[in-house]
Amino acid sequence: MSYVIGVDLGTSAVKTVLVNRQGQVAFETSESYPLSQPKPGYSEQHPEDWVEKTLLSLRKLLEVSKVPASEIEGLSFSGQMHGLVLLDEQHQVIRPAILWNDTRTTAQCRRIEQALGDDLLKIARNRALEGFTLPKILWVQEHEPDHWARASVFVLPKDYVRLRLTGDLAMDYSDAAGTLLLDVTAKAWSERIATAFELPLSFCPRLVESFDDVGGLLPDIAAATGLSEGTRVYAGGADNACGAMGAGILKEGQTMCSIGTSGVVLSYEERKDLDFEGKVHFFNHSERDAFYIMGVTLAAGYSLEWFRSTFAAEQSFETLLDGIDTIAPGADGLLFTPYIVGERTPHPDADIRGSFIGMDASHKLHHFARAVLEGITFSLRESIDILRESGKSITEVISIGGGAKNETWLQMQADIFGATVVRLENEQGPAMGAAMLAAYGSGWFESLEQCAAAFLRTSRSYAPDAERTKRYDELFAIYRDVYTATAELNRRLTSLRG
Ligand SMILES: Nc1ncnc2c1ncn2[C@@H]1O[C@H](COP(=O)(O)OP(=O)(O)O)[C@@H](O)[C@H]1O
């Protein structure tokens, strides 16, 4: 038998999957790590936690599966995007990583816009948003001169873990696209952008394709995990690119919805010269010379996790959501907006915060839980609408991530999106995309599409119900008004936040 491993470095946990040549998952493990929010709007993690938990997860994968290390041909990564890991000349970490959902960088975004004007959208193909990496780099430049003086190079989360596993420093195009330093269509670091902020190009690591072989495992890593030094490591990709691959989004006309900590609606995009005016993110895919567009809800699964841990900490997601299907669409007049850490699509606004509108004395915990799911899904519908407005026909959506675990939520996605929602058999999200990169890199298939055809099988489809879709369309019109109606109120509350 031969196997590959996919490692998904998520925001809440690292997940590893062991996959055979038929795409069957022989074993999986997951190890969580903390997220620290030292101030409102801040979101950080310790890169050492990622490394430690990745090694632990790999060791368990080998111990429990009992698969001989010699049968594992390749390993690759998927990683949470945009997070800034600053390294000194010896490749030591300088400060905790500043993550994708950290919104401290509004001033730096305005500085980028002023310095680059129209060039930003022309070159980086994306707007200056707080979550992206360049604003984080500028924040450290401005606020932490001692740290900045030591900074020699930057990497993204999975690149740091790969560096520690192999000793190789590199970044793949799909992740580099989320830094705002890449000329996305030319696939090269942008000198124009780097020099505008006095960054030498040596501050940016070597660029590679997601499926490139970047070496073997270091001897001490092989010893610590039980893996063989002979297992080849392939660079890996951004979690959304890998999630898309793991959902089979490899040609025009395919769309996925991923509900993890964040929420993403993503479509394969052939029209690389079309100007999306920054309304959606435009990134390199993990397949060679391919692209995708996507909209992001900052707190999708995170809104549900926040609600559960704050108001029903003793309950699992399953218990909390059990019975919400007995409540009618609209949660008896209760509406939630998931802006609990600010928002990205369609409102790039770090100051906006969430709301429950329409609370009534008759509402119980289940009404709130249903309203939270509906609010998250309405937010994703805003991205679906932007993709449709760009000319895409979206009639089928592959749903992945934690949000695809609940049947009621899957049906709700179909009803709110007005599209058939498809769940995959043995859905593994971005971890499967990472395993596919390792399988393709190892030469098991001639193309990633061929690999997807062999690995991925659909499990169940959820068709939209015409009556519920109509009801949700009415509610969606109200949902859309909540942003405008609460934006100014939230701005006035900003100074009260801790
Ligand atoms: N059984 C479940 N039912 C509904 N939602 C769930 C369930 N389990 C997890 N989730 C949601 O999925 C989120 C985690 O998704 P995951 O894809 O594992 O996240 P990430 O990759 O960001 O770490 C949780 O925060 C929660 O909102």
Ligand SMILES: O=C(CO)[C@@H](O)[C@H](O)COP(=O)(O)O
């Ligand atoms: O910021 C983005 C994409 O632009 C996020 O999607 C991150 O990539 C984190 O993803 P999850 O941990 O939610 O999977």
